[in-house]
Amino acid sequence: MPDALLSDSSADGLRARVWIATLVVLVCVAVLIGKLWHLQLIQGESFVEMSLNNKVRTIHLPSSRGRILDCNGHILAENRPSFTFSVVPGELQNPQEVIKLCSPILGLTPETMRGLLERSNAAPRFMSFPIKKNVTLDELSLIRSHAEDLKGAVVETRPYRTYPEGETLGHVVGTVGEISAPELSRSARMGYRTGDLIGKTGIERQYEGFLKGEEGWEQIEIDAKGRQLGEMGAKPPRSGNDVVLTVDSSFQRYVEEIFIHRAGAVVAVDPDTGRILAMVSRPGFDLNLFSPSITEREWKKLNSDPLHPLENRCVRGLYAPASTFKVVTALAALEEKVLTPQRTFTCKGEFERAGVTYRCWNHYGHGKMDLKRAIVESCDVYFYETGLRLGPERLARWSALFGLGKPTGIELPQELPGLVPTPSWKQRTYGEPLKDGETISNAIGQGYLLSTPVQLAMLTAALANGGKLLKPTIIRQIRNADGSVVVDVSPVVRWDIGANPDHLAFLRSALRSVVSDGRGTGKRCRIPGLNVRAKTGTSQVISSKQRTEEGDQIPYHERTHALFLAYVDDLPKKIALVVIVEHGGGGGASAAPLARKIICRYYGVPDPGDPKE
Amino acid sequence: MAVPEPKWHWKSGLLSEWPPILISLTLSGIGLALIFSATSPMGEAGRSFVLRQMTWCSLGVVLMAIGILFDYHVLERWGLWFFIFIIAALVTVWALGKVTSGSRRWIDLGLLRFQPSEFAKLAVVIALAGLFRDRGGKGPLEPRDLIQPLVVVTIPVLLVLIQPDLGTAAVIFFIAVSMILFVGVDRRTLLWLGGFALAAIPTLMLFGDRLLMAYQKKRLLTFMNPDYDPLGAGYHVIQSQIAIGSGGILGKGFLKGTQNQLSFLPVKHTDFIFSVLAEEWGFIGCVVVLGLFLALFLRGLGIVGKARDNFGALLAFGCTAILFWHVTINVGMVMGLLPVVGVPLSFLSYGGSSLIASFLVISILVNVSLRKFSY
Numbered sequence: 001m002p003d004a005l006l007s008d009s010s011a012d013g014l015r016a017r018v019w020i021a022t023l024v025v026l027v028c029v030a031v032l033i034g035k036l037w038h039l040q041l042i043q044g045e046s047f048v049e050m051s052l053n054n055k056v057r058t059i060h061l062p063s064s065r066g067r068i069l070d071c072n073g074h075i076l077a078e079n080r081p082s083f084t085f086s087v088v089p090g091e092l093q094n095p096q097e098v099i100k101l102c103s104p105i106l107g108l109t110p111e112t113m114r115g116l117l118e119r120s121n122a123a124p125r126f127m128s129f130p131i132k133k134n135v136t137l138d139e140l141s142l143i144r145s146h147a148e149d150l151k152g153a154v155v156e157t158r159p160y161r162t163y164p165e166g167e168t169l170g171h172v173v174g175t176v177g178e179i180s181a182p183e184l185s186r187s188a189r190m191g192y193r194t195g196d197l198i199g200k201t202g203i204e205r206q207y208e209g210f211l212k213g214e215e216g217w218e219q220i221e222i223d224a225k226g227r228q229l230g231e232m233g234a235k236p237p238r239s240g241n242d243v244v245l246t247v248d249s250s251f252q253r254y255v256e257e258i259f260i261h262r263a264g265a266v267v268a269v270d271p272d273t274g275r276i277l278a279m280v281s282r283p284g285f286d287l288n289l290f291s292p293s294i295t296e297r298e299w300k301k302l303n304s305d306p307l308h309p310l311e312n313r314c315v316r317g318l319y320a321p322a323s324t325f326k327v328v329t330a331l332a333a334l335e336e337k338v339l340t341p342q343r344t345f346t347c348k349g350e351f352e353r354a355g356v357t358y359r360c361w362n363h364y365g366h367g368k369m370d371l372k373r374a375i376v377e378s379c380d381v382y383f384y385e386t387g388l389r390l391g392p393e394r395l396a397r398w399s400a401l402f403g404l405g406k407p408t409g410i411e412l413p414q415e416l417p418g419l420v421p422t423p424s425w426k427q428r429t430y431g432e433p434l435k436d437g438e439t440i441s442n443a444i445g446q447g448y449l450l451s452t453p454v455q456l457a458m459l460t461a462a463l464a465n466g467g468k469l470l471k472p473t474i475i476r477q478i479r480n481a482d483g484s485v486v487v488d489v490s491p492v493v494r495w496d497i498g499a500n501p502d503h504l505a506f507l508r509s510a511l512r513s514v515v516s517d518g519r520g521t522g523k524r525c526r527i528p529g530l531n532v533r534a535k536t537g538t539s540q541v542i543s544s545k546q547r548t549e550e551g552d553q554i555p556y557h558e559r560t561h562a563l564f565l566a567y568v569d570d571l572p573k574k575i576a577l578v579v580i581v582e583h584g585g586g587g588g589a590s591a592a593p594l595a596r597k598i599i600c601r602y603y604g605v606p607d608p609g610d611p612k613e
Numbered sequence: 614m615a616v617p618e619p620k621w622h623w624k625s626g627l628l629s630e631w632p633p634i635l636i637s638l639t640l641s642g643i644g645l646a647l648i649f650s651a652t653s654p655m656g657e658a659g660r661s662f663v664l665r666q667m668t669w670c671s672l673g674v675v676l677m678a679i680g681i682l683f684d685y686h687v688l689e690r691w692g693l694w695f696f697i698f699i700i701a702a703l704v705t706v707w708a709l710g711k712v713t714s715g716s717r718r719w720i721d722l723g724l725l726r727f728q729p730s731e732f733a734k735l736a737v738v739i740a741l742a743g744l745f746r747d748r749g750g751k752g753p754l755e756p757r758d759l760i761q762p763l764v765v766v767t768i769p770v771l772l773v774l775i776q777p778d779l780g781t782a783a784v785i786f787f788i789a790v791s792m793i794l795f796v797g798v799d800r801r802t803l804l805w806l807g808g809f810a811l812a813a814i815p816t817l818m819l820f821g822d823r824l825l826m827a828y829q830k831k832r833l834l835t836f837m838n839p840d841y842d843p844l845g846a847g848y849h850v851i852q853s854q855i856a857i858g859s860g861g862i863l864g865k866g867f868l869k870g871t872q873n874q875l876s877f878l879p880v881k882h883t884d885f886i887f888s889v890l891a892e893e894w895g896f897i898g899c900v901v902v903l904g905l906f907l908a909l910f911l912r913g914l915g916i917v918g919k920a921r922d923n924f925g926a927l928l929a930f931g932c933t934a935i936l937f938w939h940v941t942i943n944v945g946m947v948m949g950l951l952p953v954v955g956v957p958l959s960f961l962s963y964g965g966s967s968l969i970a971s972f973l974v975i976s977i978l979v980n981v982s983l984r985k986f987s988y
Contacts, residue, residue: 013797014917014918014926015918017795017797018914018915018917018918021791021795021914021917021930021933022911022914025907025910025911025914025937026907028937028941029903029906029907029910029941031950032903032941032944032945032948032950033899033900033903035945035948035950036857036891036896036899036900036903036948037896039854039857039858039891039948040857040858040860040861040862040891040895040896040899041861041862041896043858044858044859044860044861044862046858047854047855047857047858047859048858048859048861
């Protein structure tokens with residue numbers, strides 16, 4: 001037997017130790033086999049797939065993005081190829097030649113090119129390394145003519161978006177850009193990868209799903225160095241769908257041209273269908289700035305502009321409707337039987353309640369008024385009285401019936417709902433009840449009340465079509481690349497306001513007088529031969545107490561906004577529109593003439609100009 | 614002094630020692646087949662690897678046979694010289710060694726290339742066996758008993774570490790610790806040992822920046838998070854796991870491993886040879902090979918139990934530890950359980966020094982086992 005081994009003098013001690021060692025060995029081998037089991041049996045399938053992925057490289061064939069067209073088929077957004085000059089480091093045989101031949105064509109200095117080529121040596125050997133993006137067609141032809149000398153130099157094409165109409169409908173059409181990390185994680189399952197283009201604003205974003213199409217693929221067998229051995233299969237890409245808008249781009253362009261003011265919005269809609277005829281937000285911007293991608297300087301300029309040219313005011317601009325809201329107050333008062341059209345109030349130019357004085361825009365007072373006159377001359381005091389008698393709850397109810405306070409559902413992203421104040425809202429938000437003074441302001445469309453231009457347009461449309469609140473729509477159809485229709489958008493009636501036809505008739509006639517009457521605030525919208533019905537509005541931006549100057553001296557940002565609602569409903573072709581000129585002064589003064597020009601253009605009649613009186 | 618044994622005793626004795634010999638030959642044969650497959654994508658150049666491995670194999674078998682003839686007690690006397698020789702060789706490597714893939718491990722002797730670190734493991738085992746053989750009856754190792762062994766171990770470990778060869782240094786370290794634990798340590802020593810290890814870690818980390826090369830650091834970081842550098846350090850492990858996993862139960866077949874054939878698996882004829890096995894021969898193939906190794910370990914431990922003296926037992930244990938740690942660390946690394954350190958797989962990996970050293974290990978085991986009855 002072995003002599004007393006080691007520290008323990010017994011043979012058992014040795015045996016024990018050998019047993020321990022045996023145990024350790026068995027455990028380790030078991031762990032190894034266990035891990036093998038895990039890798040080969042349990043996870044085997046996924047590894048097989050991974051090994052296939054190694055062997056077969058899938059080349060993605062990008063799909064052609066759908067176009068955006070106006071209602072007549074004019075192209076508003078389409079694709080053009082852009083060219084990138086790249087090198088494949090592993091195949092580049094003669095860098096000096098490449099630099100010599102290409103740097104003058106590309107407009108790069110030889111030093112710049114050499115630096116880029118050196119950087120490319122660190123990149124994967126058999127993948128293309130971009131040298132210059134957006135090479136023009138001429139430069140491309142010159143490079144191609146030297147093809148033989150330039151082994152390892154390649155020109156790759158990538159589609160980019162181009163906008164033939166430039167600024168027109170810029171906010172509606174929207175922009176595209178490279179997909180960002182958060183967007184990528186949100187839409188990972190839908191086949192997006194880094195570097196893909198995705199709609200960022202407007203229709204490009206809202207209808208991304210239709211516009212994108214489906215990319216195809218090509219499978220190529222490769223080895224570990226990325227060299228192609230042969231093609232294995234392919235699936236062609238499917239083009240995106242074309243989106244057809246309801247707007248006529250030439251009409252839209254006209255409206256954009258006559259809107260000479262610095263900022264504001266115009267929304268014109270067909271009151272029978274809810275289809276948008278024109279949607280203008282000023283200031284605008286040229287969509288082509290964003291393609292292929294916007295420069296940092298331009299982006300900074302657009303972003304830091306205090307007038308926010310990138311915002312679509314039509315769905316995101318919040319304005320106090322001012323006197324245009326009086327149509328709601330009037331109809332509400334009639335429907336709730338708070339008053340009849342014959343009820344009179346006397347306007348002395350101001351109105352007092354709970355120690356606070358509220359002025360009428362006419363400081364001298366309109367005198368004794370009935371409802372029709374109050375509408376025609378837009379008397380504030382009459383509506384203060386009416387508003388108090390209605391109360392905030394009923395006022396809010398009718399506001400909501402006219403579609404205020406909730407989004408209209410138009411197919412554009414990030415629409416704002418506006419605000420209709422109610423006593424419970426006030427309590428919740430400010431912790432105090434709604435005061436009478438606030439209801440008074442509310443009644444004439446000021447105070448907490450906020451609306452977007454598109455809401456006001458649908459409100460006007462409801463007046464024009466006999467009391468139906470429609471859903472506005474800017475999409476006419478969605479088509480395949482071959483022209484076949486995928487989706488045809490039909491008008492949607494959200495609800496009928498449910499007003500008494502007599503009351504509506506009354507209102508209709510009052511709104512006609514706003515334009516036709518000698519003292520009507522909307523007289524600058526008079527068009528011979530057309531029965532234009534309208535309501536003006538002049539919304540306060542700051543209270544009169546805070547105003548620093550008067551009249552022409554008032555600084556721009558303190559001036560009131562000019563609003564104008566107008567419609568024509570007694571012809572086969574109808575129109576309802578809203579014009580808002582930010583800081584434009586009086587609604588009848590600044591906004592009404594624009595409405596006139598637009599309506600004349602729509603009906604093809606010459607513009608009569610401002611009335612002489 | 615070798616006691617002459619009757620011839621008949623000798624022959625029948627040798628026959629009963631067939632398991633480790635047969636296993637080692639089988640494993641080398643499997644290794645040749647795997648190397649053939651692993652190097653076939655290289656075309657003409659690949660043939661030379663197989664031929665060279667066959668040459669080393671033959672040399673290894675011859676040396677194994679010679680080793681069995683000598684009584685292992687020869688090592689008692691010559692062990693020290695062997696150890697000094699290996700240290701000298703390691704120093705020579707450090708000073709003059711040929712640099713391949715960023716590390717100095719070889720001495721180029723013209724026709725041959727000699728990697729001393731592979732033999733350093735044997736040298737350490739022999740040295741430790743010599744140091745501990747007189748421990749019988751003296752109780753468990755106390756801290757002061759460890760000083761001499763640790764010095765003996767630390768010198769080659771450091772010399773190997775600065776080559777740099779983290780893997781082999783680690784293997785030597787583990788073998789030494791195994792042997793020390795086998796000899797037996799009391800609680801105090803264990804605490805000292807544990808404390809030493811714990812102290813070593815921050816020290817290593819402090820000096821680690823200078824000791825560890827960038828790629829070794831990357832390997833450790835990648836081990837902790839495989840996605841850290843998927844195209845660089847993590848690449849080996851990920852590709853290896855893909856190769857192993859996609860082998861499934863039966864494997865893809867000889868020469869049909871796509872990871873292998875399409876050159877996705879790097880250094881597959883050396884450190885990653887197990888992945889080639891797993892991909893082409895599947896779970897079954899792996900279990901068979903691991904089974905052969907397990908049989909070798911158990912046989913080795915059995916020899917430990919039956920050795921006729923301390924020196925033999927310690928030698929046998931140390932040799933078993935050499936094989937055990939190689940296999941465990943290599944297979945674990947290849948599967949992603951351990952960081953990627955350059956440790957070859959005994960008998961299977963391409964490499965002359967490793968192969969010959971492994972055959973010498975077998976010869977020592979057989980040697981010890983043979984002498985168990987001789988008196």
